[in-house]
Amino acid sequence: MAGNCAIMRPSIQQYGEGQLANRGANPAILRLAVPVPLRRLFDYLPPEGADPAALAPGQRLWVPFGGRKLVAVLVDIVAESPLAELKPALELIDRQPLFDGAGRDFLQWAADYYQAPAGELYAAALPVALRKGKPADHWAEQWLQLTTEGKGLPETALARAPKQQALLQLLLQKGPNSRTQLKALKHSLPVIRALADRGLVEWVAGPTVPPPLPDAEPTPPPALNDEQRQVLEAIDAERFSVSLLEGTTGSGKTEVYLRLMERVLAMGRQALLLVPEIGLTPQTLRRIAARFPERSIAALHSGLADGERAQAWLAAAAGQADIVIGTRSAIFTPLPRLGAVIVDEEHDGSFKQQDGVRYSARDLAAVLGRNAGVPVLLGTATPSLESLHNALSGRYRHLRLRNRAGDARPPEISVVPTLGQQLDEGFAPQSLRHIGETLQRGEQVLVFINRRGYAPALACDDCGWLADCPHCSSKLTMHRRQRHLRCHHCDYRRPLVNSCPQCHSRALSALGGGTERSEELLAQRFADYPVIRVDRDTTASKRALDRLLAPARDGEPCLLLGTQMLAKGHHLPRVTLVVIQDADGGLFSADFRAPERTGQLLEQVAGRAGRGDLAGRVLVQSRYPEHPLLQLLLEKGYGAFARQLLRDRTVAQLPPLRAMALVRAECEEPRWAEEFLQTARAQMEALAPPSPELAYLGPVPALLERKSGRFRFYVQVTAEKRGVLLPLLARLCQWAEGNRNRRLRWAVDMDAQELS
Numbered sequence: 001m002a003g004n005c006a007i008m009r010p011s012i013q014q015y016g017e018g019q020l021a022n023r024g025a026n027p028a029i030l031r032l033a034v035p036v037p038l039r040r041l042f043d044y045l046p047p048e049g050a051d052p053a054a055l056a057p058g059q060r061l062w063v064p065f066g067g068r069k070l071v072a073v074l075v076d077i078v079a080e081s082p083l084a085e086l087k088p089a090l091e092l093i094d095r096q097p098l099f100d101g102a103g104r105d106f107l108q109w110a111a112d113y114y115q116a117p118a119g120e121l122y123a124a125a126l127p128v129a130l131r132k133g134k135p136a137d138h139w140a141e142q143w144l145q146l147t148t149e150g151k152g153l154p155e156t157a158l159a160r161a162p163k164q165q166a167l168l169q170l171l172l173q174k175g176p177n178s179r180t181q182l183k184a185l186k187h188s189l190p191v192i193r194a195l196a197d198r199g200l201v202e203w204v205a206g207p208t209v210p211p212p213l214p215d216a217e218p219t220p221p222p223a224l225n226d227e228q229r230q231v232l233e234a235i236d237a238e239r240f241s242v243s244l245l246e247g248t249t250g251s252g253k254t255e256v257y258l259r260l261m262e263r264v265l266a267m268g269r270q271a272l273l274l275v276p277e278i279g280l281t282p283q284t285l286r287r288i289a290a291r292f293p294e295r296s297i298a299a300l301h302s303g304l305a306d307g308e309r310a311q312a313w314l315a316a317a318a319g320q321a322d323i324v325i326g327t328r329s330a331i332f333t334p335l336p337r338l339g340a341v342i343v344d345e346e347h348d349g350s351f352k353q354q355d356g357v358r359y360s361a362r363d364l365a366a367v368l369g370r371n372a373g374v375p376v377l378l379g380t381a382t383p384s385l386e387s388l389h390n391a392l393s394g395r396y397r398h399l400r401l402r403n404r405a406g407d408a409r410p411p412e413i414s415v416v417p418t419l420g421q422q423l424d425e426g427f428a429p430q431s432l433r434h435i436g437e438t439l440q441r442g443e444q445v446l447v448f449i450n451r452r453g454y455a456p457a458l459a460c461d462d463c464g465w466l467a468d469c470p471h472c473s474s475k476l477t478m479h480r481r482q483r484h485l486r487c488h489h490c491d492y493r494r495p496l497v498n499s500c501p502q503c504h505s506r507a508l509s510a511l512g513g514g515t516e517r518s519e520e521l522l523a524q525r526f527a528d529y530p531v532i533r534v535d536r537d538t539t540a541s542k543r544a545l546d547r548l549l550a551p552a553r554d555g556e557p558c559l560l561l562g563t564q565m566l567a568k569g570h571h572l573p574r575v576t577l578v579v580i581q582d583a584d585g586g587l588f589s590a591d592f593r594a595p596e597r598t599g600q601l602l603e604q605v606a607g608r609a610g611r612g613d614l615a616g617r618v619l620v621q622s623r624y625p626e627h628p629l630l631q632l633l634l635e636k637g638y639g640a641f642a643r644q645l646l647r648d649r650t651v652a653q654l655p656p657l658r659a660m661a662l663v664r665a666e667c668e669e670p671r672w673a674e675e676f677l678q679t680a681r682a683q684m685e686a687l688a689p690p691s692p693e694l695a696y697l698g699p700v701p702a703l704l705e706r707k708s709g710r711f712r713f714y715v716q717v718t719a720e721k722r723g724v725l726l727p728l729l730a731r732l733c734q735w736a737e738g739n740r741n742r743r744l745r746w747a748v749d750m751d752a753q754e755l756s
Helices: 101-113 118-125 162-174 179-184 189-197 226-233 253-266 282-291 306-317 328-332 361-372 385-392 429-440 515-525 544-553 594-606 628-636 638-652 670-687 722-736
Strands: 029-033 042-044 060-065 068-078 141-146 201-206 241-247 270-274 297-300 323-326 338-344 375-380 397-401 412-417 444-448 457-460 477-479 484-486 493-495 508-511 531-534 559-562 575-580 617-622 659-667 694-707 710-719 745-750
Touching: 029 060, 029 118, 042 060, 042 068, 068 118, 101 118, 101 328, 101 361, 101 722, 118 328, 141 162, 141 179, 162 189, 189 201, 226 253, 226 397, 241 253, 241 361, 241 385, 253 270, 253 282, 253 338, 253 375, 270 328, 270 361, 282 297, 282 323, 282 544, 297 306, 323 328, 328 361, 338 361, 361 375, 385 397, 385 638, 412 628, 429 444, 429 515, 429 575, 429 617, 457 477, 515 531, 515 559, 531 544, 575 594, 594 617, 594 628, 594 638, 617 628, 628 638, 659 670, 659 694, 659 722, 670 694, 670 710, 670 722, 694 722, 710 722, 722 745
Parallel strands: 241 375, 241 397, 270 323, 270 338, 297 323, 338 375, 412 617, 444 559, 444 575, 531 559, 575 617
Antiparallel strands: 029 042, 029 068, 060 068, 141 201, 457 508, 477 484, 484 493, 659 710, 659 745, 694 710
């Protein structure tokens, strides 16, 4: 747990050039979080001519800063400032605060824990349109309400005008309705105008409401099985707790989420559901909208336009959204009636922000629940080692769903050895035979290969030239359909070459396989069946994933081929065979977390098979079928596999048994980054020498040493307790902010998940 950071005061020069206003006798000093990489708040005077009574913490203001005009958030109003002269803010943006006291406290906790500048954290919490200073009133909704005369009418007063009668009854029974809600309920403007002409209704300004979701047919809830009932009975909806729901794939975790939401909504409160970016599909939104047709639902994810996201965020913050479904940054949405926080696929790496403010939405969910006094439910079939450790140590409640819902049975899993075999574009003959037999039975096949493009490298057979990225320590991936080579780290692209740039030979070979290459083979071998490729290249447009999967949901025999986008969040009951083309990728990585991720991914992909009435089968291709971790995973399941990894981490003194942070630095000149980190390590060791409770490693190169033209290094700091680590990192940040090399970037990554 992080302690409170002292507010560091800037010098007068840090407010930028220009005439400074004298504070005089005005007692109102605005303490603002300005979106700059400095870990402090900044003092300003109120805007000229502003009514001090109109100012309240949580509002946004335009402020001058270093010759720029920035959007800042008012954190506090104080009577004293250590500076004799202050600049006035330029303009008040909001009439009402966007962040209440609880929201500001939560953001300050996160800033302290993740060693982040408060201004950058507030900026990350806001949707882009609000971050850029768009007034919240832009999305204010018009609401239709009854006039005094309208309230006095009986419900049957307009029986001869049935459409007007229906609208009158709605307003009498439900109260005011927004324009968006009336449109969704198909009440037309002519009918509204007719009632307004009679003096029975009127439009008034009101709070923002979420954009409507796609239409969905209401569906009744299915019956719960005994395990689901026991899990729900163990969760007290009226007090704080953190529960890890470990449920095998297809065991009905989503139904548990929906039932917990029902209980929370019945209490008049809001439910927050966090999902991985790739898990927030139209299928997920439709299922929730179908279960709660009368409820207001706000979706927050990167697929929305800036205006839609701001509208949904404002509606949630105003309490107008009963259910908020979002990806990582939705954790910062102020929810005045919060009743429960649910994190689906809690193990997913996308919950950790990897640049900017490097926070974990999963970990912050526990803090948010504690602050609000509400339950937090973390659900997954493959728990992260952090959550599993907390559950096994008693910090979290450990809930289990061991059986698949309904009549579905776990799939049969077989290993297909590939070492020494003649493979056809990465497929063993046994795998291709089973694919053909499955399709002939009228069933569906899912092929998993976690590499996009046609091939991960292009090489010259004569001189050994490899197509390298000029900006990263990586090879260029060949995309044959688009006729280019692309770096999947920095997105550098160049046209596909026909001859070697080094020796001019035309003997070029595509090394390895990707989704494009596999798609080409499968389309040739199984020409009578559609091959549906799902990866980032085929799902770039809005709703593309939904359109691609539509034929599979219709139940026709087909081949689904894709990356981890297919591994979770999809219920396709006609998929009876899953083929995992290469299971070995993460078993030999230098990243100590790689085996954990590999096990999670294999288990999640395997869980797509046999989710309906038909039996499922999984074929796992491997060059090393005798690898002990792979054997343990396939023979005893993810639970035994994860517990073995925890024992290994205990021996190695690695997370989650110890707290870990990385101090990162990157620069176009590698020597400068290394020297900065060497000095940073010396600074930390002077404050806290190495000991059994505190250890240092580095500087060492990141696994991807060069990215986008910048060389990257880090110092690893591990501690037995976070209480030792956090004050040390806070002191380091104070020192590092004095770095004057503008070409060097540095960051602190608390609870780091990536070594790359």
